[in-house]
Amino acid sequence: MAMTEVEKSIQEELSLPILLAERAIKFAKEAESFKPENNDLATQVAQISQQLRAVARFTTASAVIYDRPIRRVTADITKSLDRALALSRKCRHKKTNVLRHVLSIITTNDFKKVSNLLDSSLADVNWLLSILKPDSENGTINLSLPPIASNDPTLAWVWSYIAAVQMGRSEAAQDLVTLAGDNDRTKKVIVEENGIPPLLKLLKENVNSDAQNAAANALYNLADDQERIEAIANALGVQIIAKALSVAPMRVQVKLVNLVSRMVEMDTKVQEEFGRENVTRTLVSLLGMDVDLEDFKEVASRTAATSLHLLVQINKEMERTGGSGLGGGNSLDGNLHHNGKKEKEKEKEKDREAESMEVKLKLKASCATALWKLARGSLLNSKKITETKALLVLAKIIEKEKGELQINCLTVVMDLAAVAESNADLKRSAFRPNSPVGKAVLDQLLRVINEERSVDLVIPATKAIGCLARTFPSKETRIIKPLVALLGHRNPEVAAEAAKALGKFVRDDNFNRKEHSKAIVEFNGVPKLMNLLRTGDRSQLQLHELVLLCNLAINVGNSKALEQERALSVLEGVARHAVTQHPDLRELFSKAIHQLTLYQSGAHTHIKA
Template sequence: MGDFVKEILVKPIQYADEVVKLADGAISFRQDCLEVKTKSEKLVSLLRQAARASGDLYERPTRRIIDDTEQVLDKALTLVLKCRANGIARIFTIIPAGAFRKITQQLENSIGDVSWLLRVSTPADDRDDEYLGLPPIAANEPILCLIWEQIAILCSGTIEDRTDAAASLVSLARDNDRYGKLIIEEGGVGPLLRLAKEGRMEGQESAARAIGLLGRDPDSVEQIVNAGVCQVFAKILKEGHMKVQVVVAWAVSELAAHHRKCQDHFAQSNVIQLLVSHLAFETIQEHSKYAIPTKHAMSIHSVVMANNQKNDMDVTDANYRNNEQDDECKSKIQRPRGCQRIVKCTIW
């Protein structure tokens, strides 16, 4: 990423330096050229700052902002060159009256865009809770700016900030299918999967839920699968917290429902096998309540389940004797059975 940013910054920095150098030699519209020079100096300073921080910049807005900035500086350079013409060339050089006003505003917008890019790519601890605002480039589509911000936080924020960002993306993806497509297009799947793999329980739940909401059509599901969702979900289903596993099972069912061919990828990553094992666990647990263990050839599992059944009966008897213990007994943590329904929907 760092080398890519440095590469695309070469031309705009070169254009800005040329504008600063040539503006002093302007013959016509000299005052306007000096104003363009001032803004170009400020812009090139920000561009060099971006080059130094290239490894931390979020790629999607970086590419778009730098491309627009390069075009603006190219226009500014062309305008300044026209103002240096003299003699006969000056007679045939036409400069529209509003050209400088327009290019000055565009340079100002580019300064705002690059400044925003540097702020949004700065780790949250170094921002001092500074409000990022809207960059001029996203003035007509503010939701895009919000998505950029949340994905940037997912890339460089703390665990707590990344958890909040994932929750924000969940809200966006739930509200509008188009927002979900934007999240995928702007590179949000990779950071979400990293959070699902590395984050805390709440962050993992939000990340898995966001992934499930993003897979609304076959193309989206295919991009999510190509990003490595199968491996991440398989690890969670094998080692993750039970609450996260339930959300992951739901997300798998959503992805499979919108793109049946992805079931093969899940099967190859042992996701289906792990889901079936969860289903089998619940089935065994359910039927074991009614099993009558014998004294011969009892397995470890049957012994454990028989003891659990005996303990449950003892607790029930105690409840009849003392109603004040009802709340305590009801608070016993049991394995959620919602996963059973989700698994059935996924594999059938």
């Protein structure tokens, strides 16, 4: 297998055209024919050579240089100088040999063509110097079009802006945002022309908040496509963004958190990579910046017999997750920085206090959004989130806040519960109903279901409880009752989610399924469920409702409520259609119908095996 060709350094790239220029000048001066034309050619080549040497000196003196336009312009100039060299070489010999004369016929037009090429090359290299060394007095960015980009003006503008960003000029980053807009092709050019590393450099090294803000804006604008997100990640963008997020001013943090959300949503590899960089801890710290966890003392004190025990448990939980216990302060800011320098913490705290509540709320809502996108489907990130004080913070915010922030926090809990549903260790460590943290979260989920009217709140709370169905003991009937009540909700989506959640309480993998089934019947769940099946959209199979009914029939088939609501007749009526669409449900329907026929009179039709 052949080795990949290593890219030449800029000095190596420049050395070739400079050497070609020297040879072309030498041959032009030695010309035996077309001497005036060769003298003009030598002058043009000398000017190009002089400017190329200026570029070489500049690149040698600069620690970091934007090389894309240099390489492209140099390659183009090299072709022009090759033409000039070939032309001047033909003019060195006297026409004494007839064959040589025939093979080297030169016309004035040949010199005109080469002269035009050299003029373009000189214009290109002059433009190159202008973007590498912009006017230091007025700081303007050269947006003129060099000949090399005459057919693609976007290329020249992108080069100019990226070169300016490379030199730390924040206004150029914002100009890149404006230039790209919603134009996918322009964004592609920015990435192809290596525009991401300078933006990340601006974000990483610049202490100016305007510069960081502009870089974050530009990266967010580019991160709307998976390939571009991969390009950001490949340029160590995840590490740089995670680090910047922990130290940037609050207004910049809002932009960075939104950038994290966008990248995570579109790329699962990036989702895991952000988790490995512990961005979750920073997000939880920002989310809980003003959350007073002292209130959780009251949770313990209100529980008479076990108040001291619960208080000890909460303190242990806080210490395990990196906090200082309930007596250690009112916020999570201590987790934000790992250097432990109190002066920097105080300075950061002052900056936060100076920010408006609008900015703080926007940051918190963005952090919650980023957390649920990080948690969604990711065991790694879900574990990292629950290992912090996140669940306590989320419970407090769900209780106290309203609007977008409250909805986003409920969504975080929902997605954490969804991951925990299929992982016993996470479910046990984070959501045990008898643990202080698990109780705090469960109390808020039940409060939302019982008290809130917004569908955007009730649905994620219902989904979360459904995912945790296997963690609840049989005596925990306070959960069943509100879910049963939701079966009669006027919003069909809420009712369907309630049916789906209750279905997880009574299916065969739930140890307490019979007790839960009895509770559903006791709380008048069967009439509500049957009414839902009768009044629902007949054009669509009400799968979750039917699965719940089947499991109730299997677990408590002798219930009078099932007989009175003619459950057997309903199941027999839809069974054939249901198993046609979902063959995996054949056995469930067969068991349910068989169980009901043992206790109820009526038709005895069975599904054929």
